[in-house]
Amino acid sequence: MTAMSAEERGDLAQALLPEAAGLVCAVREERPEQIAARLRGLSRYELEALAVVLAAIVDPDRGLKEALSWVDFDEYGEPTKYRPSTRRTVREAAPDVAPRGRGVDRVAVERALRGGQVNLNAAERSMAVDIGLRRGMSYDDVAAALRMDREAVKRSWERSKTRARKEGRWVPPMQVGEISGVA
Known part of the structure; x- marks a missing residue:
C-alpha cells in the first residue's frame, strides 16, 4: 500500500467517524462479543485510522477522573466503586513515545x-x-x-x-x- 495523501487520509477519517461513534457507544452499552464483531469487520488500515479518529474525539486536557467517570463496572461486568482519585489529565497520563515508523506487521x-x-x-x-x-x-x-x-x-x-x-x-x-x- 502506498502512502495516502492528506485528502485521502481526511476522506478515510470522515468515512470512519460513524464507526468511531458506534464503537464509543458499543464500549459503554454492548457485550464484548458485539464489540469484537464490530472490529472484525474492519481492515488493519481502517483499525489504525479508527484509533486516530477516536483519539481525535478525546480532549487531552480533560481530567482522567472525568474521562473515566462512566466506568462503573469491573472486567466481569460487576459494579465497582473504583474511581480515579488523581487530578491528572489525559495528556499527563500519556507516555512519551519515540516515533517508530509504521511499526512491524x-x-x-x-x-x-x-x-x-x-x-x-x-x-x-x-x-x-x-x-x-x-x-x-x-x-x-x-x-x-x-x-x-x-x-x-x-x-x-x-x-x-x-x-x-x-x-x-x-x-x-x-x-x-x-x-x-x-x-
Missing part, C-alpha cells in the same frame, strides 16, 4: 518467510531475517523468500546479533542453517 513477516510476495518495511525485513535464521533457514533460503541478496541477509543477521547482545538476549554462536559436519 508480524503476519506480513510470516507470509514473507513462506515466500509470499509481501512488501516489508526495514524493521519487518530485519525481523524476518532474524526469525528465519533462528528457525534454521539457510542464508540462501531467507534471501530467496525475502527477495534479498545473500550478502544483505548476512549483514542484517550480523546487525541483529549485535543488537541482541547489547540488549542481553541470547544469540546462537553461528547461524543454525549453516552448521555442518555434525553427525
Whole structure:
C-alpha cells in the first residue's frame, strides 16, 4: 500500500467517524462479543485510522477522573466503586513515545518467510531475517523468500546479533542453517 495523501487520509477519517461513534457507544452499552464483531469487520488500515479518529474525539486536557467517570463496572461486568482519585489529565497520563515508523506487521513477516510476495518495511525485513535464521533457514533460503541478496541477509543477521547482545538476549554462536559436519 502506498502512502495516502492528506485528502485521502481526511476522506478515510470522515468515512470512519460513524464507526468511531458506534464503537464509543458499543464500549459503554454492548457485550464484548458485539464489540469484537464490530472490529472484525474492519481492515488493519481502517483499525489504525479508527484509533486516530477516536483519539481525535478525546480532549487531552480533560481530567482522567472525568474521562473515566462512566466506568462503573469491573472486567466481569460487576459494579465497582473504583474511581480515579488523581487530578491528572489525559495528556499527563500519556507516555512519551519515540516515533517508530509504521511499526512491524508480524503476519506480513510470516507470509514473507513462506515466500509470499509481501512488501516489508526495514524493521519487518530485519525481523524476518532474524526469525528465519533462528528457525534454521539457510542464508540462501531467507534471501530467496525475502527477495534479498545473500550478502544483505548476512549483514542484517550480523546487525541483529549485535543488537541482541547489547540488549542481553541470547544469540546462537553461528547461524543454525549453516552448521555442518555434525553427525
